[in-house]
Amino acid sequence: MKIVVLFSAGRHPASGAPCPVPVELQALRLARDLAGADEVIGLHAGPVDGAPLDALGHGLGRLIHLRMAQGDDPLPALAQVLEELAPDLILAGRIGQGGEDGGLLPYALARRLGRPILADAASLGAGDDGTLTVEQALPRGARRRVVLRLPALLTVHPAAAPALPFTFAAARRGTVERRDIAPAPAAASEMEERAYRPRPKLIARAAPGASAAERLKAATQAASSGGRLLVDPAPEEAAREILAHLRGIGVLRRRG
Numbered sequence: 001m002k003i004v005v006l007f008s009a010g011r012h013p014a015s016g017a018p019c020p021v022p023v024e025l026q027a028l029r030l031a032r033d034l035a036g037a038d039e040v041i042g043l044h045a046g047p048v049d050g051a052p053l054d055a056l057g058h059g060l061g062r063l064i065h066l067r068m069a070q071g072d073d074p075l076p077a078l079a080q081v082l083e084e085l086a087p088d089l090i091l092a093g094r095i096g097q098g099g100e101d102g103g104l105l106p107y108a109l110a111r112r113l114g115r116p117i118l119a120d121a122a123s124l125g126a127g128d129d130g131t132l133t134v135e136q137a138l139p140r141g142a143r144r145r146v147v148l149r150l151p152a153l154l155t156v157h158p159a160a161a162p163a164l165p166f167t168f169a170a171a172r173r174g175t176v177e178r179r180d181i182a183p184a185p186a187a188a189s190e191m192e193e194r195a196y197r198p199r200p201k202l203i204a205r206a207a208p209g210a211s212a213a214e215r216l217k218a219a220t221q222a223a224s225s226g227g228r229l230l231v232d233p234a235p236e237e238a239a240r241e242i243l244a245h246l247r248g249i250g251v252l253r254r255r256g
Contacts, residue, residue: 001037005055005090021093064179075105131148
């Protein structure tokens with residue numbers, strides 16, 4: 001099984017110094033621990049490779065650096081190299097660290113390559129029939145087991161196993177292959193910009209002086225919406241109650 005792990009140019013949240021993204025190092029460990037993984041390759045696209053180079057010390061044997069100018073769209077170059085490598089599995093972090101990270105690149109890449117994508121993988125297990133068993137991390141600590149047929153692309157959750165420790169011997173053994181990429185025009189953005197407005201808060205609040213268990217329960221469950229129970233109301237009365245509820249939670253503004 002050939003696995004490619006995507007690495008980004010992360011920065012330390014406090015100092016701003018280049019550093020690897022922790023969840024991407026966790027993806028590297030999942031790749032190395034996966035039974036049947038014959039080859040694990042790192043792939044990075046950007047002007048410099050300072051942060052991804054540290055992945056060599058965490059067990060990465062080979063890193064491919066696609067050198068491009070600052071601000072160029074990395075999606076076409078990544079898709080082209082991945083089509084050449086034809087890996088069985090592509091692993092990426094949920095989101096980068098320290099830059100304009102939106103977490104959309106894995107989804108755009110999966111769409112470009114025509115591969116299925118599964119988010120928030122916490123552990124992996126290889127099957128005998130070309131399938132992959134994924135334990136997916138869900139909100140509030142829940143887990144779900146999913147079986148995928150390869151090839152596929154996965155994003156890794158921070159709840160996965162921690163990264164392997166850094167060793168200088170592994171960093172010296174690793175190799176880096178640098179490829180110069182011609183400038184590519186940036187893709188047109190499909191995002192729509194809107195003015196910010198406050199969103200309604202639907203999380204329950206614990207009463208003052210509540211115990212730790214009560215505060216935890218309030219933080220992990222939605223607040224009760226309250227209101228009145230209407231049985232077969234007239235349309236006008238139902239409409240009034242709906243509008244009053246929406247104004248009460250801040251979705252609609254009150255008219256002066």
